[in-house]
Amino acid sequence: MVIMALLLIFLLCLSTSLRDTAALTRHDFPKGFIFGAGTSAFQVEGATDEDGRKPSIWDTFTNQGYSFDKATANVSADQYHHYKDDVKLMRDMGLDAYRFSIAWSRLIPDGRGEINPKGLEYYNNLIDELIRQGIQPHVTIYHFDLPQSLQDEYDGLLSPRFIEDYTAYAEACFKSFGDRVKYWVTINEPNIDTIGGFDTGTLPPQRCSYPFGVNCTVGDSTTEPYLAAHHLLLAHASAVSLYRDKYQATQRGQIGITLLGWWHEPATNSSQDAAAATRMNDFHIGWFMHPLVHGDYPTVMRSRVGARLPGLTAEQSKNLVRSFDFIGFNHYIVLQVQADKREFSQMQRDYYADAAAIPSQFEHIREGHLDDAPWALGKLLDHLRLLYGNPPIMIHENGFSDTSEVPGKIEYDDDDRSEFLQDYIEVLYLSMQNGSNVRGYFVWSFLDVFEFLFGYRSRFGLCGVDMNVEGRTRYMRKSAHWYSGFLNGGELRPVSPSAKAYSAA
Numbered sequence: 353m354v355i356m357a358l359l360l361i362f363l364l365c366l367s368t369s370l371r372d373t374a375a376l377t378r379h380d381f382p383k384g385f386i387f388g389a390g391t392s393a394f395q396v397e398g399a400t401d402e403d404g405r406k407p408s409i410w411d412t413f414t415n416q417g418y419s420f421d422k423a424t425a426n427v428s429a430d431q432y433h434h435y436k437d438d439v440k441l442m443r444d445m446g447l448d449a450y451r452f453s454i455a456w457s458r459l460i461p462d463g464r465g466e467i468n469p470k471g472l473e474y475y476n477n478l479i480d481e482l483i484r485q486g487i488q489p490h491v492t493i494y495h496f497d498l499p500q501s502l503q504d505e506y507d508g509l510l511s512p513r514f515i516e517d518y519t520a521y522a523e524a525c526f527k528s529f530g531d532r533v534k535y536w537v538t539i540n541e542p543n544i545d546t547i548g549g550f551d552t553g554t555l556p557p558q559r560c561s562y563p564f565g566v567n568c569t570v571g572d573s574t575t576e577p578y579l580a581a582h583h584l585l586l587a588h589a590s591a592v593s594l595y596r597d598k599y600q601a602t603q604r605g606q607i608g609i610t611l612l613g614w615w616h617e618p619a620t621n622s623s624q625d626a627a628a629a630t631r632m633n634d635f636h637i638g639w640f641m642h643p644l645v646h647g648d649y650p651t652v653m654r655s656r657v658g659a660r661l662p663g664l665t666a667e668q669s670k671n672l673v674r675s676f677d678f679i680g681f682n683h684y685i686v687l688q689v690q691a692d693k694r695e696f697s698q699m700q701r702d703y704y705a706d707a708a709a710i711p712s713q714f715e716h717i718r719e720g721h722l723d724d725a726p727w728a729l730g731k732l733l734d735h736l737r738l739l740y741g742n743p744p745i746m747i748h749e750n751g752f753s754d755t756s757e758v759p760g761k762i763e764y765d766d767d768d769r770s771e772f773l774q775d776y777i778e779v780l781y782l783s784m785q786n787g788s789n790v791r792g793y794f795v796w797s798f799l800d801v802f803e804f805l806f807g808y809r810s811r812f813g814l815c816g817v818d819m820n821v822e823g824r825t826r827y828m829r830k831s832a833h834w835y836s837g838f839l840n841g842g843e844l845r846p847v848s849p850s851a852k853a854y855s856a857a
């Protein structure tokens with residue numbers, strides 16, 4: 353009997369180790385694991401001037417010509433008029449889920465007050481169509497596109513009034529769509545929205561101050577990013593409390609927040625750079641994760657930012673702790689970090705000076721592609737497991753961009769994209785074997801969209817969109833066929849040596 357048991361154990365071990373080297377399929381992921389793809393409202397809908405929608409700060413920014421090629425999202429992929437075709441394409445591909453966002457100024461054009469019946473109708477139609485085709489809607493409530501009216505009225509995120517208006521808007525979403533939407537994200541990437549909008553001034557509302565940003569007419573890079581982030585955190589907690597108190601028991605959905613998940617590595621082996629990379633991960637990820645798990649900003653931020661970092665009352669802190677059912681992460685790149693040895697006085701530092709860190713992109717991550725560093729996703733997931741109690745994670749964005757000479761030009765062949773996605777899905781699997789609590793994976797993007805600063809030069813879509821014809825024709829790229837094959841049970845290529853080397857490390 354003992355021998356039999358030993359033999360059985362031996363065979364079991366053999367089969368798990370074989371599993372690691374054989375090709376993976378989606379059936380190797382836990383039952384209920386969600387594979388999807390995503391977009392966001394401003395980037396995909398178009399129809400910016402139709403049926404009562406009013407401008408967001410991104411309309412203002414793009415109409416002033418700040419995006420690449422002075423591109424606007426006025427039409428973009430025109431999903432507003434093509435949502436049925438898109439949902440059919442999703443079904444044909446076999447997606448479990450579609451991640452999209454609601455345009456605040458389409459649903460509530462003035463930011464607060466009356467609901468726009470046409471906006472309500474559009475999102476009801478989209479959600480109903482998804483459900484009819486068996487695709488779960490995963491909805492982001494706020495994805496960068498603040499109504500311009502709230503920016504004009506009280507400087508948007510800089511005012512605590514944002515919290516109240518945001519909560520009312522979130523409630524309108526729960527009330528209108530929560531019978532069908534079972535996954536809500538309160539806010540997308542607050543950890544970059546605040547830096548771009550209030551420190552470097554490169555994103556709307558383009559606030560910054562010398563010497564940290566360029567060409568801003570107003571702003572204060574030393575204080576405003578922290579204040580904007582603070583209000584976003586409190587708005588998140590407020591919407592989650594409301595959902596839990598009034599809607600969750602009957603609607604039975606889950607709610608979370610989605611952060612940008614850059615990973616930071618030291619540029620050299622020096623202990624100063626190692627410390628700088630750790631600080632940068634605390635400033636980038638810990639800025640939000642620490643309050644959400646421990647109820648306050650990270651210690652290193654408290655000590656380095658000092659009085660410029662807003663305080664949290666006991667009550668606010670209590671509302672923040674565990675105010676999520678999952679955390680979303682958008683993961684793309686790894687940055688290499690050098691310690692910043694310049695001297696700034698305490699009151700004259702921005703976020704990066706506070707972190708005393710200079711992040712930059714690696715020059716050679718791997719031959720061919722700069723962004724292809726799947727091991728960094730493994731490190732990010734390890735970090736979340738070890739530092740933040742292994743929360744349930746959704747990878748809400750991960751994807752590969754190529755650029756076109758002619759904006760929006762048709763391109764079918766994208767084997768690089770399929771390779772990229774396989775590399776990351778492999779690491780995801782290995783991290784989960786290692787105990788990471790990942791619940792879903794969404795490719796960015798379902799189709800080509802308006803890529804914020806990069807306009808239509810940058811293509812992330814599994815499906816392409818011919819941006820140069822009026823009907824915005826969709827077509828499946830090779831990667832869409834590849835993903836579809838995987839979703840229908842097809843094999844990933846065998847686990848690559850680089851991924852195995854990572855898992856053995």
Ligand SMILES: *[C@@H]1O[C@H](CO)[C@@H](O)[C@H](O)[C@H]1NC(C)=O
Pocket residue numbers: 400401415424426
């Ligand atoms: C986009 O829409 C805005 C407002 O509706 C308009 O002022 C602008 O001219 C449009 N831009 C382009 C390139 O069509």
Ligand SMILES: *[C@@H]1O[C@H](CO)[C@@H](O)[C@H](O)[C@H]1NC(C)=O
Pocket residue numbers: 566567
């Ligand atoms: C700042 O403004 C100057 C002068 O208008 C312009 O040449 C430069 O490109 C601007 N820089 C950025 C980053 O927008």
Ligand SMILES: *[C@@H]1O[C@H](CO)[C@@H](O)[C@H](O)[C@H]1NC(C)=O
Pocket residue numbers: 619620621
């Ligand atoms: C760091 O040290 C390791 C082993 O000592 C070496 O292989 C590696 O090249 C060093 N890296 C850098 C960036 O100096």
Ligand SMILES: *[C@@H]1O[C@H](CO)[C@@H](O)[C@H](O)[C@H]1NC(C)=O
Pocket residue numbers: 730734782783786854855856857
């Ligand atoms: C597994 O976890 C260990 C310790 O936490 C870590 O060193 C290793 O890199 C992880 N491997 C993978 C594949 O996540």
